[in-house]
Amino acid sequence: MKRIKAIVAYDGSAYSGFQIQKNSRTIQEMIEKALTRMHKGETTKIVSSGRTDAGVHAKGQVFHFDSPIHMSGESWVRALNGLLPTNIVIQHVEVVSSDFHARYDVVGKTYKYFLHQGELPNPFKHHYSTYFPYQLDIELMRKGAQHFVGTYDFTSFCSAKTEKDNKVRTITAVEVDQTDEGFVFTFTGNGFLYNMVRIMVGTLLNVGSKRLAAEKIPQLIAAKDRKHANKTAPAQGLYLWEVYYDN
């Protein structure tokens, strides 16, 4: 058996999220079905770097699995993409050391959140970018963003449904960039809690539209109470962009 690491990009709009659930179509299920076909019906399970929610996309989700098949990375990419729908595209496959673990070995992740503005929403972006018609001050959002950088207990910035006990995470960078269509927010950190990026974006939108002072963010973090934070931005602008491992 070889341990195989794979990177996958997917359009989450047609799926109920990454992780297998009963009675709903998930990305994990589609990948495991393709792998099981490649293994002549032998069930092949995958372990991902973490789940993504319904409607959330990925440019660089990572998963691992074990296989007795000997094949080059390129051949794996071709074979899997031939069995997968066109909204799930394997980007890269490689054989890794047998102790590599796609979830436990994660040292960091980058998420991006896309927003489009303009007089009218863009119907071709409705699954891929959130429409926000109100004016946003980029300098205020950048100021707000810096308050998230550091090591904090992010209880105020995760869903009340979060199952993890330890809510301390380190955010290493938050960038706010203007694009032709609107804005893109880039968050990098050692880990993110349930809905954490979407709540941070919701907060920065309040800062950018002058409904919340950037300087209030440290107080919101210190409160350690979800009630004190802001609205969760919609799923459709969110992309798991990259997952980092040591070497």
Next chain:
Amino acid sequence: MKRIKAIVAYDGSAYSGFQIQKNSRTIQEMIEKALTRMHKGETTKIVSSGRTDAGVHAKGQVFHFDSPIHMSGESWVRALNGLLPTNIVIQHVEVVSSDFHARYDVVGKTYKYFLHQGELPNPFKHHYSTYFPYQLDIELMRKGAQHFVGTYDFTSFCSAKTEKDNKVRTITAVEVDQTDEGFVFTFTGNGFLYNMVRIMVGTLLNVGSKRLAAEKIPQLIAAKDRKHANKTAPAQGLYLWEVYYDN
């Protein structure tokens, strides 16, 4: 009663085309439902510039309807968009002369067809642009495209299912442009037959990939037989871009 002209953009990927059909969700149905709600349950029918197929998009589809409601164009846009799903967005509304007809008065249309290339298909474009992995020679495609410009009987370049008897159409311009991701084909003419743009694109892809000589196109047109033409390119790259009327 006022005659109202509207321009609408839509993402066709979630619909079975523009025109109302039994047991399937269409764009016309969604717009008529919204209009009927605005008219307090009074059924309001629309007439479009023409149908679009399942999966085909529009940036500037035009339709008309009659209404006793007095309202500014901007208020119509806001009211209708408030009742429509976010993949159908009204762009513009104006009151027009009572003899305006969205289908009969068309003097021309522009369609665009988007293609993306690269080592792997882009999962975020699978509804919006056709993936074509093979090398394409832009100069050959431009040469081929010029053979479509003029007034011809396009029997060889429409679906055998075309209901119209007169298959003579005038194509005024065909442009082939390279983009960061691939190519865009722009067709302008006084009218297009069923599947005509998609068959012309299929033909140009054969020319660009050197499976068909550009100089053969006049013979294909002269044959007036669908059997002599080339594959129909998939629906998902096609957009009804603009519809033209006199003044």
